[in-house]
Amino acid sequence: MSLYIYTKTTEDINIFEGIIDLIREENVDIFVSVEHKRNFRELNSIKNEMKNTDILLIGSLKSLGISKIDIANELEYFINRKKFLLIADIKTSYEYGVSQPMNKAILKTILDSLLLNNNIVKLEFNKKSNAGRNKMEFPDNWEELYEKWDNEEISSKKFMEESGLKKATFYNMITEYREILKANKDFVNKYKLS
Numbered sequence: 001m002s003l004y005i006y007t008k009t010t011e012d013i014n015i016f017e018g019i020i021d022l023i024r025e026e027n028v029d030i031f032v033s034v035e036h037k038r039n040f041r042e043l044n045s046i047k048n049e050m051k052n053t054d055i056l057l058i059g060s061l062k063s064l065g066i067s068k069i070d071i072a073n074e075l076e077y078f079i080n081r082k083k084f085l086l087i088a089d090i091k092t093s094y095e096y097g098v099s100q101p102m103n104k105a106i107l108k109t110i111l112d113s114l115l116l117n118n119n120i121v122k123l124e125f126n127k128k129s130n131a132g133r134n135k136m137e138f139p140d141n142w143e144e145l146y147e148k149w150d151n152e153e154i155s156s157k158k159f160m161e162e163s164g165l166k167k168a169t170f171y172n173m174i175t176e177y178r179e180i181l182k183a184n185k186d187f188v189n190k191y192k193l194s
Helices: 019-023 041-049 068-080 100-116 142-150 156-163 167-190
Strands: 002-008 029-035 055-058 084-087
Touching: 002 019, 002 041, 002 167, 019 055, 029 041, 029 167, 068 084, 068 100, 084 100, 142 156, 142 167, 156 167
Parallel strands: 002 029, 002 055, 055 084
Antiparallel strands: none
16 A cells, blocks of 8 residues: 655645554555645646555645636546545544545545535635646656756756756746755655655
């Protein structure tokens, strides 16, 4: 069994306090993924890697999407494929243990609440949070180029040429990537994961 922990750079890692110890078992592989709030590449990768015995722990429903429709679609994915999803800020998703019938029932209740707007689960979205252009994904060779650039093996200009990014986009992505690396490092240090 594997435990996947998925969080956004904007989420407080303290939200996972106690939950990891509650669901951690012997010989469990723990994987941590941190992403920008408008990016979902890692989430999709985790979903593809997960087996039916694996668990995905997220901070909040907003980790699943930027709109109610996105979140509802993701909840349906986990319900229909019988994959475990625990939500740190919804205690009922993990406090009764992790069993498939219970998890599926809780996720279904959350989904129904979301779709019926009956306020069992409240989501507040900043209307302007998705304004502007579509989010650009990191180029495929990003990690390799970043490491070379960070070690001063290549210049910023060379990095931009090889990644195909313009100057402003390049520096915005550098800032975002550093936030992700810092959040990931903080998470690993806080929960003593290796």
